[in-house]
Amino acid sequence: METDRPGSGREEKEEAGTPSTPAVTEGVKTAASEAAPDESAPPERESAPPGPAPAAAAAASESAPPRLTLRERLREPEESPIDVPLRKLRARTRRDFLLFSAGALGAAAGFWWLLPDRARREHLTPALRDWLDSWEARVGATRERREKFLNHSLTFDDDVAEALYSPTRSVRTYSRSQVTPLRNNYNGVIPKPDYIPSWSLTVSGLASGRSERLTIADLLSEFSRHDQVTRLCCVEGWSAVAWWGGLRFSDLLSAYPPAAGARWAKLESAVGLDAGGNPDPYYVSIDLPTARHPQTLLATHLSGRPLTVAHGAPLRLLAPMKLGLKNIKAITSIVYSTEEPADYWNERGYSKYDGL
């Protein structure tokens, strides 16, 4: 429709340009030919009878479609009214409003299903909540199904993250002057430093079939130290730029290669305590491509000084391409495996991939 309009507009102009009465045509013709003898087109059109002139112009515009500028192409078309039989219009409207209502009801029911129990208690009356709960039970919208459904969205996001991951992409680095205060998010309470004198790292799942016990002195003497200033991002939303030093995880992997077929590492800290101060081991799963990344450190230093207990003395993981919760503190054991190992926060409803 809108492509016709500029053409028809031009047509109107041309029509206006042509003399309205045949009587004066002759006089105008001579005046025009005197003024501009080169112009051949206007006399041709004038020679045609006034009746079919617009038709000829329309034919001309059809044979050579009008070139539209971008501006004309993007021009909002005039709204063109249409006549619709009333019965048809009513039927369609009824259908659309029924679909709309069904959608609104479905959305409301879906929301109630997804709402955590704590939030449910905040809304509606107890009687209404009971009524909705009984309906949920009847249609089988159980809490277990909800968890399963939500875990699908989590694994979908993990798959996207894994697809996006590139081992050659490096984490943005900062200068030491850009360092910001680093929070300590020890889950529970900070362990007592008693564990440090007897601390050692056990590495197993190795190609040699043995398991290695390494002290911090072994690690510091055997491997070269690398320093980097990177951002640590927490799942909670805060982040901090910190200057880390330590050995590369990839160097440990080369010195003590994992068994053939190993794809995962389980890093565990036996020194973790829960909020009550009772033993609460912490463990994370790390995929080996992440462990091999040159910016993945087994950190021994923060801001140039040996790690404090609050930040995971004497050895912690620093994988800045993963969320902070994967950056396990005070590692006591590394186990390589072919199967994906358990992950502390994944068991508590978080992602198991956590790639940034």
Added chain:
Amino acid sequence: MSAETAVAATRGIEVRRVVRKHHALVRLSHWLNVPLLFGLIVSGLSIYWASPVFEHAPDAATGSSDYLADIGIWAVRHIPGLAGPKTNPSTWIYDRFGLGAFQLALALRLHWLFAYLFMANGALYLLGLLLGGGYKALLPRASDPADAFSMARYYAGVVPAKLLRRSWPHPSFRSKYNALQRAAYFSMPVLGALAVASGWAMHKPVQFHWLERLFINYNGARVVHFGVMIVLALFVIPHVILVAADGWDTFRSMVTGWSLRTGESVDGD
């Protein structure tokens, strides 16, 4: 269409003259935005609770260091009827407008769910705009600043004029939307894209490092993401008020696609 009308006319069937307003995909994605944005905001607030980006030194009286929580503390203290026996003022805003405090794991999963659906819905909306040519009505034009001024003048004076029983004619435009509507409806997909971009910048700051840089740094993306949420939420208020003021036909046209306002009798809106 004209053939159909002719047949209808000869058979004496009653017809209605209507005008097509919105493509089916545009209508679908418009309404899907309601639950999706609601879900994103509700879960997003519970994520925000875990570590607010707008913080101050802890308040000695309330123990709060979060500006957003302060709004809830103020509301519970000053608005009668809000304080119940189980009300926790420092989490009131998150309990009332979000999924509540201590819901980070669930809120994150819900946020990813709604975020992916929101992106898919955005694609649906753009497709509908392209297929129906509706984008042409949204593109900014040179006359917009002047027209926006006359519309703003109209809105500012419409209530006083009603009270004084003086005539206050609606500025007349030949386009589908007036300049203020166009600015608002054009900025919505832009804001949606900004929400998605800042979201990805936070979610994958390493793989999308260029996106993180676009927002200067990680916290820059958080601030933009939060700001976009506020603007989108605030947009709803005038949007709903104006549609209600404009009448049933406007609402119906977003459900059914057609409107009785054929431009022959009605000005502007």
